[in-house]
Amino acid sequence: MERWLSGTSVVLIWGALNTILAAVLAGFTAAGRVGGAGPAGALAFAIYAASATLVFLIALAVWAGRRRLRGLKQPPRPATAVMLALAVAMAWIALAVGPWAAYMAAAPLLVALVLEVYPRTSP
Amino acid sequence: MTAPVKVVPFPSPAEEERDGLPQWLLTTDHKRIGILTIGTALFLFFLNGALALTMRAQLAQPNLHILSPQAYLQFMTQHGTGMIALTITPLAIGLGVYLVPLQVGAPRMAAPRAALLGYWLYVFGSLALIWGFVTPTGGSQDGWWGYTPLSSGAYSQGEGMSLWTAGTFLAAVGMLLMSATMLWTALRMRAPHVTLPRMPVFTWTEIVTCLMVLSGFPSLLLGLGIVAASRVDPARFTTNGWNIAYQNLFWFYGHPVVYVMFFPFVGCVAESLATFTGRRFFGYKGTVLSLLVFAAGSMSVWGHHLFASGQNVNDYFSLTSIFLTIPAGVEYFGFLGTLWGGRFRYTTSMLFALAFIPQFLIGGLTGILVANPAIDYHVNNSYFILGHFHYTLFAGSVFGFFAGFYLWFPKATGIMLNERLGKLHFLLLTIGANTAFIPMFFLGYDGMPRWMATYPAGAGFTTLSLISSIGAGIIGLGMCVFALNLYESARAKVPAGPNPWLAHTLEWSTSSPPPRFNFNLTYPVIRVHSYAPLLNLRERALAAQQERREA
Amino acid sequence: MPFRSAFSQLFTQDTIIAWVVFGLVIVAMTGAMGYSWYRGRKGMGPLKAAEANRLELGYAGALIGMVVFLVISSFAANAKDYPDPPKPAVTVTVTGYQWCWRFHYEGTPVTSSGQCQGLRDLPVLEVPIGQPVRLNVTATDVLHAVWVPQWRFKLYAYPGHVNSITITIPRAGRWIARCAQLCGVYHYEMDFWLRAVPPATFQRFLRTGRP
Numbered sequence: 001m002e003r004w005l006s007g008t009s010v011v012l013i014w015g016a017l018n019t020i021l022a023a024v025l026a027g028f029t030a031a032g033r034v035g036g037a038g039p040a041g042a043l044a045f046a047i048y049a050a051s052a053t054l055v056f057l058i059a060l061a062v063w064a065g066r067r068r069l070r071g072l073k074q075p076p077r078p079a080t081a082v083m084l085a086l087a088v089a090m091a092w093i094a095l096a097v098g099p100w101a102a103y104m105a106a107a108p109l110l111v112a113l114v115l116e117v118y119p120r121t122s123p
Numbered sequence: 124m125t126a127p128v129k130v131v132p133f134p135s136p137a138e139e140e141r142d143g144l145p146q147w148l149l150t151t152d153h154k155r156i157g158i159l160t161i162g163t164a165l166f167l168f169f170l171n172g173a174l175a176l177t178m179r180a181q182l183a184q185p186n187l188h189i190l191s192p193q194a195y196l197q198f199m200t201q202h203g204t205g206m207i208a209l210t211i212t213p214l215a216i217g218l219g220v221y222l223v224p225l226q227v228g229a230p231r232m233a234a235p236r237a238a239l240l241g242y243w244l245y246v247f248g249s250l251a252l253i254w255g256f257v258t259p260t261g262g263s264q265d266g267w268w269g270y271t272p273l274s275s276g277a278y279s280q281g282e283g284m285s286l287w288t289a290g291t292f293l294a295a296v297g298m299l300l301m302s303a304t305m306l307w308t309a310l311r312m313r314a315p316h317v318t319l320p321r322m323p324v325f326t327w328t329e330i331v332t333c334l335m336v337l338s339g340f341p342s343l344l345l346g347l348g349i350v351a352a353s354r355v356d357p358a359r360f361t362t363n364g365w366n367i368a369y370q371n372l373f374w375f376y377g378h379p380v381v382y383v384m385f386f387p388f389v390g391c392v393a394e395s396l397a398t399f400t401g402r403r404f405f406g407y408k409g410t411v412l413s414l415l416v417f418a419a420g421s422m423s424v425w426g427h428h429l430f431a432s433g434q435n436v437n438d439y440f441s442l443t444s445i446f447l448t449i450p451a452g453v454e455y456f457g458f459l460g461t462l463w464g465g466r467f468r469y470t471t472s473m474l475f476a477l478a479f480i481p482q483f484l485i486g487g488l489t490g491i492l493v494a495n496p497a498i499d500y501h502v503n504n505s506y507f508i509l510g511h512f513h514y515t516l517f518a519g520s521v522f523g524f525f526a527g528f529y530l531w532f533p534k535a536t537g538i539m540l541n542e543r544l545g546k547l548h549f550l551l552l553t554i555g556a557n558t559a560f561i562p563m564f565f566l567g568y569d570g571m572p573r574w575m576a577t578y579p580a581g582a583g584f585t586t587l588s589l590i591s592s593i594g595a596g597i598i599g600l601g602m603c604v605f606a607l608n609l610y611e612s613a614r615a616k617v618p619a620g621p622n623p624w625l626a627h628t629l630e631w632s633t634s635s636p637p638p639r640f641n642f643n644l645t646y647p648v649i650r651v652h653s654y655a656p657l658l659n660l661r662e663r664a665l666a667a668q669q670e671r672r673e674a
Numbered sequence: 675m676p677f678r679s680a681f682s683q684l685f686t687q688d689t690i691i692a693w694v695v696f697g698l699v700i701v702a703m704t705g706a707m708g709y710s711w712y713r714g715r716k717g718m719g720p721l722k723a724a725e726a727n728r729l730e731l732g733y734a735g736a737l738i739g740m741v742v743f744l745v746i747s748s749f750a751a752n753a754k755d756y757p758d759p760p761k762p763a764v765t766v767t768v769t770g771y772q773w774c775w776r777f778h779y780e781g782t783p784v785t786s787s788g789q790c791q792g793l794r795d796l797p798v799l800e801v802p803i804g805q806p807v808r809l810n811v812t813a814t815d816v817l818h819a820v821w822v823p824q825w826r827f828k829l830y831a832y833p834g835h836v837n838s839i840t841i842t843i844p845r846a847g848r849w850i851a852r853c854a855q856l857c858g859v860y861h862y863e864m865d866f867w868l869r870a871v872p873p874a875t876f877q878r879f880l881r882t883g884r885p
Contacts, residue, residue, distance in 0.1 A: 005319045007310030010415065014334050017419035021443065025423065028439035040367050040434035044426060047375050051338045051422060058337060062310055078149040081236045085243035089293055093251060095351055096258075096285035192859045266856045272833065273816040273858060278772075363835035366817065400710070401720035409730050431819060431828045431854075433811075433837030441748045445741055452737040455699065456730055462706035464721030466714060477703070484699055488692035491744065495688065497680045497751035501826040504819065504854040570823025572854045575862040579793060582850075662722075 011059035018052040083112035149239070152639060153232035153308075156242055157221025158535060160301070163242075164213040167249060169602065171205035174198040176599050179559075183592035185580040195576035196264035197283070201252065203267030204287065208294045209249045211516060212380060214524055215387040216301050216336070219329035221535065223305050225630035226326045228314030228648040230640040233307035241300030248293030255283040255290075263287035266574060268377070271369045272360040275353035285354050292347045295376075299340045306333035317651050320411070323628040324397075324404050324654065325527075327411050328390030331418035332383050338422055339379030346372035367434050374425035382421040384516060386414065388523025389454060392476040395526040396458060398626040399473035400465025403655045410457040417450035430499040437496040444494035451487055455480070470624070471545030475526035478553050479519060486515030489564065504574075507567025510560050517598075518556045525549070530626070532612075533619030537635045541615065544608035551601030558594025562587035621646070627655035675842055677827040680751040687747065691740070755827075759840045762808035764876075766799065770811075770818030770831040770853065773860035775799075780810075784883045790864050797866040799851070800885060801843055802876035811837045821854035822868050828854055843870040 025048055029041035086108040094102035147155055178198055181189045190198060224232045232238060255262030260281025265274045269291070274284050309322070309330050322330075349369045353360045360366065397404040404410070424447065426440035458480055467473065489511040493499045502508060525548075532540050566587050571578065578584045622631040630637070633646040642648045652659055713720075765780040774790035775797045788797030801807045811820055813831035821828040829839050853864035871879070879885055 007319070010310070010319070010330065011334065013415055014331075014338075014419045017416065018338070018422055021420065021423040024442075025436065025439050028436045028442075038434070039364065040371070041436055043368055044371050044436065047342060047371055048423070051342065051375065054341065055334070055338055058334075062307075065307070065311055075151045075236050078151050078236055078239055081240035082149065082243050085240050085247055085293075085297075088244060088296070089247035089251065089289075092289035092292055093286070095289050095354060096251075096282040192862065196856075196859065264859070268856075270817055270856070273856070278816050278858065361834055363832050366832060367835075403722075403724035405723075406725055406730055408725065409727075409734075432830045432832075433839075434832075434835070437752055438749055441752065442745050445744045445748060448741050448744070449734065449737045453730070453734055456733055459699070459702045459706065460726065462703060463709065464713070464723070465706065465710055466718075466720045467707060467710040480703060481696070481700060484696055488695060491692065492685065492688050495684055495744075495748040495751060497677075497684050497748065497755050498688070500677060500755065500828050501681050501823065503828055504821070505823075570821075570850065570852065572821065572852050572861075574856040576859075577862060 008059055008063040011055060011062055015052060015055035015059055018048070018055060022048040022052050077115050080112045080115045083108040083115065087112065151231075151235035151239060153220050153224050153235060153238065154535070154637065154641075156232075156235065156238050156301075157217050157219075160213050160217030160220060160242055160245070163246060163249070164210045164217060167205055168210045168214075169606070170253075171202050171210055172599065172602060174202045174205070176595055178202065179592040179595035181577060182575075182588050184589065185578050185582070185585055187577055190576070192576040193261065193264060196266075196574070197256065197262040199574065200263045200266055200287070201256070204252060204263075204291060205249075206516070207267055207380065207384065208291055209245070209252065211384040211520055211524075212298055213245060213294075215332060215384055215520075216298050216305070218387055218391070218524075218527060218531075219305050219326075219332065220301055222531065222630060223309050223326050223329050224312070225633070225637060225641055226323050226628055227309055227312070227317045228629055228642070228651065229308055229312040230642065232304055233312055234304045237300050238304045241297040241304075244293045244297035244300070246297075248290040248295075248297060251286045251290030251293065255286040258282040258286070268373060269347075269350055270373075271350060271353050271366050272357065274350050275357035275360045276355065277357035277360070285351075288347050288350045288354065292344060292351075295340050295343050295347075298336055302333040302336035302340075305329060306337070309333075314648050314651070317629070320408075321651050321654050321656075323390075324393040324407065324410060325387070325390030325628070327414055328386040328393075331414050332386045335379040335383050335386075335418050335421065339376045339383075342372045343376035343380075346376065363434075367432070370429060370432065371425070374428045375422075378425040378428065379421055381512070381515065382418060384520050385523075386418060388479070388520045388527065389414075391523045391527025391530065392479045393457070393461070394626070394628065395472045395476035395530050396461045396465075397655065398530065398624050399468045399470055399476070400461055401468075401625070402461050402465045403627070403653075403658060404457060405460030405463075406453070406457040407654055409453050413450035413453035417447060417454070420447055420450065424494075427494055427499070430496045431503045441494055441496055445491060448491060455484070470529065471540070471542055471549055472526045472529035472624075474546065474549045475522045475529065478549070479522045479526060482514060482522060482553075482556070483519030486511055486513075486519050489514065502567050504572055505567035506563045506571045506573060509573055510563030510567060513556075513560045513563065518560060522552070522556075525552075530624065531630075533623050534630060534635050534637070537619050538612060538615075539617040539619050539623060540612045541608050544604055544611060548601050548604045548608060551597055551604060555594050555597030555599075555601055559591050559598060560594070562591040562594075566591075622657065625657075625661070627658040629656055631657055675825055675844055676754045676757070677841070678825050680754040681826040684747060684751045688744070691744075759808065759838070760806045762840060763802060763805035763873075764880075765808040765810060766801075767810045767812065767836075768799065768820060768831070770813040770820070770857070770864075772815050772858050773853075773864045775864070775866045779880060782880050784880055786883070788866070790866070791860070792863075793865075798848075798885060799866060799868050800876060800879050801841070801868065801870050802873040803846055803870045804842065804844060805873060806840050806842045808838060808840050811839065816857050817855045818853050818857045818864070819855040820851060822849055822851045824849040825868070830855060843868070846870050846872065 026045050087105040090105035091102045181187050262283040346369050393404050423443040426435045427444045429435040430437050571584050619635045621635055632649050633642050767778040769776045776787040777799050778785045789795035811829050811831045813833045818831040829837050848867050848869045851866050851868050
C-alpha cells in the first residue's frame with residue numbers, strides 16, 4: 001500500500017473508477033428501456049463524462065503541484081477575501097433586487113483591489 | 124529506540140497583541156475558520172430545527188392551519204436547504220478544516236485566504252436565504268430541489284426564490300473553496316513522515332469528501348445557472364429538455380452531497396470507537412479502500428432519484444446503488460471489528476458512535492430497498508423516503524457529528540463538556556429520533572406523499588403523524604439540553620489537557636487548544652509510524668515498563 | 675397488476691434480508707459489549723490485532739454474492755413492471771395542472787375533470803376491470819406525478835413531454851390517487867379517484883360521458 005499510494009494515485013483511482021462507471025452507463029443507455037434511450041440518457045452520460053474528466057484535471061494539478069511551505073507567517077490582508085465574498089454575494093443578490101446590486105458590487109471589489117495593490121506595511 | 128526526529132524549526136507562537144472579534148472574523152488560522160464554520164452551522168441547526176418543530180406541530184393533527192400552506196412550504200424549503208446546504212455540509216467540511224491539518228502534522232492549511240473566502244461566501248449565502256423570509260412574498264416555497272419550471276419566474280414570483288438561488292449558489296461555492304484547500308493540505312502538506320497509509324481514518328473520510336465536493340458541486344452551480352435563467356426568462360422553460368437537464372444536474376450534486384454529509388461522520392465514529400475501545404481501528408486497509416470505492420461510486424447513483432421520471436436508465440442506477448452495499452458492508456466490518464475485544468468506556472462520544480451503527484444501518488438498509496425501481500415506484504416521494512433519509516442524516520450523520528463534537532470539543536477549546544448533560548442529550552436524541560422517524564416508514568407505505576402542508580382526517584395518517592410529532596418534540600428538548608451543556612461547560616471551565624481521552628491520533632499530541640501553528644517547541648510533531656501514533660507510544664512505554672519490572 | 679405483485683414480492687424478500695442483517699449487527703454489538711465486560715473482569719486490556727484479512731475477504735465475497743442476487747431480483751422486477759406493452763384496450767391522457775387533474779379518453783370525445791379542493795368532487799379516472807389501460811401522463815404548467823398507493827405505481831408528469839405506463843386493475847373498486855411531486859401551494863389537495871368498473875359499465879361511460 002505504501003508503495004503505490006500517493007496524492008496523485010488516490011485521485012487517479014477515483015477518476016478511473018468513474019470512467020469505468022460512466023462507460024457502463026453508456027452501455028445501459030444504448031440498450032436501455034424506461035426512458036434510457038433518447039436525449040435524457042445522452043445528457044446523463046454527458047454530465048458524468050464531464051465530471052470524470054474534471055477529476056483527471058485535478059489529478060494533474062495534484063501531480064504538478066509542489067509541496068512547499070512558505071514559512072509560518074500569517075498570510076497578509078485577509079480582508080481581501082471578505083471583500084471579494086461581499087462582491088460576489090452582491091452580484092448574485094442582483095437576481096432578486098435588480099441590477100443595481102451588481103453595480104454596487106464594484107465598491108467592495110475596488111476595496112479588495114486597493115488592499116492588494118497598496119498593502120499596509122505594519123501588520 | 125526511536126530514530127532521531129528531524130524537527131522542522133517552528134517558531135514559538137508569537138502572541139497576538141490584539142485578539143478580538145475582527146481578528147476572529149479575518150482569521151487565516153484553519154482552526155478558527157473551522158470553529159467559525161461549525162459555530163455558524165450549529166446556530167443554523169437550531170434555527171432550521173425550530174422550523175421542523177413548527178411543521179411537526181402543524182402535522183400533529185389533520186387539517187391544522189397553524190401555518191398557511193404558503194408558510195408551511197417556506198418553512199419546509201428553509202428546513203431542507205438550510206439543513207443540507209447550510210448546516211450538515213458545513214459541519215462536515217468545517218470539522219475537516221479544523222482537524223485535517225492537525226492530523227497530518229501540517230502547521231497551517233493550504234491557501235487559508237481561499238478558505239476564509241469560502242467561509243464568508245457561506246455566511247452571505249445563509250443570510251440571502253434567511254432574507255427571503257422578510258420579503259413581501261416570503262422565502263422560497265419550492266423545496267430544497269428547486270425543480271424548474273416551478274422555480275421559474277412564471278410560477279414562483281417574488282424575491283424569495285431568487286434569494287434561494289443566490290444563497291444556495293454562494294454557499295456551494297464556499298464549500299467548494301474550503302474543500303479544495305483542505306484536499307490540497309491533506310495530499311500535499313503532510314509532515315514528511317505522515318505517509319498516506321499513516322493518516323487517520325478521519326482524514327481519509329475528509330479526502331474522499333473533498334473529492335466528492337469537487338466532482339459534484341460544479342454540477343449544482345450549472346443547475347443553479349439554469350434556475351437563475353428561468354427566473355429572468357421563464358418562457359423558455361416550457362420545453363422538457365431544460366427541466367430534465369436541471370434534474371440531472373441537481374442530483375449529480377444532490378446525491379454525492381448526501382455522502383458529503385455522511386463520510387466525515389463515519390470518520391468521527393471511527394475515531395471515537397477506536398479511542399473508547401482502546402483499540403487500533405480495525406481493518407484499516409479495507410476501510411480506506413472501501414471509502415475510495417464507495418465515494419467514487421457515489422458519483423454514479425444520482426439517477427435513482429429519477430426512477431419515476433420515465434426519462435432515466437433505471438436499471439443502471441439500480442445496479443450502481445445496490446453495488447454500494449459492498450463498500451458500506453466493509454466499513455461496518457471495520458466498526459464491528461474495532462468493537463470486538465475492546466475495553467469500552469461509555470463516554471457521551473462513544474454512546475453517540477455506538478448508536479450511529481444500528482441507526483445508520485436502518486437508513487442504509489431502507490436505502491437498498493428504495494434502490495429497487497419496482498419498490499421505488501411506490502415509495503418515491505413519500506414519507507417512506509423521509510424516514511429513510513432522516514435515518515441516514517439525523518439518526519446517522521448528526522449522531523456521528525455529536526460523537527465527533529464530544530470527542531474534539533476539549534481539543535478545540537481546552538475545556539471539557541459536561542458528561543452528565545451530554546448523556547441526557549444523547550438519551551433524549553435517541554428516543555426522539557426513533558420516535559419521530561420510524562412512523563414515517565409506515566406513513567409512506569400507507570400512501571402519504573411528502574411536501575403536504577396538511578392532510579385530511581380519515582386518510583389514516585393521524586396516529587402515526589402524532590407519534591412522529593411527539594418524537595420531534597423530544598429531539599427539540601434534547602437540543603435544549605445540548606445548549607445548556609455548552610453554557611454550563613463554558614461556565615465551569617474544567618481544563619482538558621492535551622489528551623483527556625487517551626486518543627490515538629496526532630492532534631492529541633499538541634496542546635488544547637493547539638498553538639497558532641499547531642505544533643511548537645513544547646509540542647513538536649512526534650514521529651508517526653502508523654495511523655495511531657499515540658497508541659504506538661503508549662504501547663511501547665508499557666512494554667518498556669514491563670521489561671524493567673521483569674529485569 | 676404487475677406493479678403491485680412485483681412490489682410485494684421484492685419488498686418482502688428485501689425486508690427479510692434487511693432484518694437478518696440488522697439482527698446480525700445487533701447481535702455482534704451486544705456480543706462485543708459483553709466481551710468487553712468479560713475482559714474487564716479478567717483484567718485483560720484491549721485486543722491488539724488490527725486486521726483479519728482472510729476473514730474480511732471472505733466477508734466481502736459473501737457481500738458480493740448478496741449484491742449480485744439483489745441486482746438480479748431488481749432487474750427482474752423492473753422488467754415485470756415495464757414489459758413490452760400489451761396492446762391497450764383503452765388509452766387515457768392524464769393531464770396534471772395547478773392544482774387538479776384532467777382525463778381524456780383517446781378516440782372518444784370524453785374528457786372528465788373535477789374539483790381537487792375538498793374531497794366531495796374529486797376527479798375520477800374510470801378504467802375497465804382486467805383490461806390493459808395505457809396512461810399517457812403529461813402536465814400543462816409545472817411538474818406533477820401520478821401516484822396510486824394501492825396499486826404501487828407512480829409516474830411523473832412533465833410539461834412538454836408524455837410518459838406512458840400500462841396498468842391492469844384486476845378487481846372493482848375505488849382508490850385514492852395523489853400528486854407525488856411538489857407543484858405549489860395546493861399540492862397537498864391534488865388527489866383523484868381511480869375507479870375500476872366492469873367493461874360494460876365502462877363502455878356506457880364512454881358513450882354517455884357520465885359514470
